[in-house]
Amino acid sequence: MSARILMLCVLLATALAGCAGQTRIDDRFAASLSDPYRLGSGDQLRVVVFGQEGLTNSYLVDAVGNISMPLVGTIPAQGRTPQEIERAVTSALAGGYLRNPSVSVQVETYRPFFILGEVRNPGKFTYVDELTGRRAVAIAGGFTPRAVERQIEISRVVDGVVMEARVPIDYPVLPGDTIRVLERWF
CATH class of the missing domain: 3.30.1950.10 (wza like domain)
Structure with missing residues (x-):
């Protein structure tokens, strides 16, 4: 009986892990990458x-x-x-x-970007051209052992509204973005 419950838990965890990798990015959030650059405090x-x-x-x-x-x-x-x-x-x-x-x-x-969560040196960093989530993590000293390494969460101001999206690790980062590297549970 306990072997069946254990097997069911493993199957359920596998199914949920597959769903966690799927992301849906809001159209306005994605469109902000092609919009003209808007100035902000710190530029x-x-x-x-x-x-x-x-x-x-x-x-x-x-x-x-x-x-x-x-x-x-x-x-x-x-x-x-x-x-x-x-x-x-x-x-x-x-x-x-x-x-x-x-x-x-x-x-x-450009104004700095911020990174927090499961990185070795969270904080504020100077923006560099063609910055992606992976490069931002490298600038912050790399992942901690408990980090989710396939996706990040980005907070960005779009049309005056703060929007958040979970995106793939190689997604572009803009000046002023706040990146959060998530913690894995297993």
């Missing part, structure tokens, strides 16, 4: 005003989501693209400071 911008060395500099998007520049003051950056900031700075400078200003804005340093 470092390089603003070049051609012919105006005093205005050309690096500017940090502050905790409120703004950048502060000489002459033009505070410019809202949170949720905007670098091209939108470029137009805003150009417009502000043309409003009485410069004739026909030529401005270029690029992201110099």
Whole structure:
């Protein structure tokens, strides 16, 4: 009798483990990978005003989501693209400071990503291009012995809403994402 119960438990655990590997990613979450990059707190911008060395500099998007520049003051950056900031700075400078200003804005340093859970060194890390869950885990020192190694959970702000999804380990990670490496039960 106990052998049958044990066999039934093993079969049930195997069936449940097969279901755990299946993921359904929300369409908006997946679409965020192809959307234009939106700025957020912690991004470092390089603003070049051609012919105006005093205005050309690096500017940090502050905790409120703004950048502060000489002459033009505070410019809202949170949720905007670098091209939108470029137009805003150009417009502000043309409003009485410069004739026909030529401005270029690029992201110099992306905001960090965060990783927690079953990794050796959880914390905040500098974002690098083409980051995936697997690379993020490597940056955080690798998996602990109890880690689920095939999938991760990512929290990401999409259209102003925090969304979470369980994704394969090689899924792309964006700046500002929070990754959670899950703990396995067996």
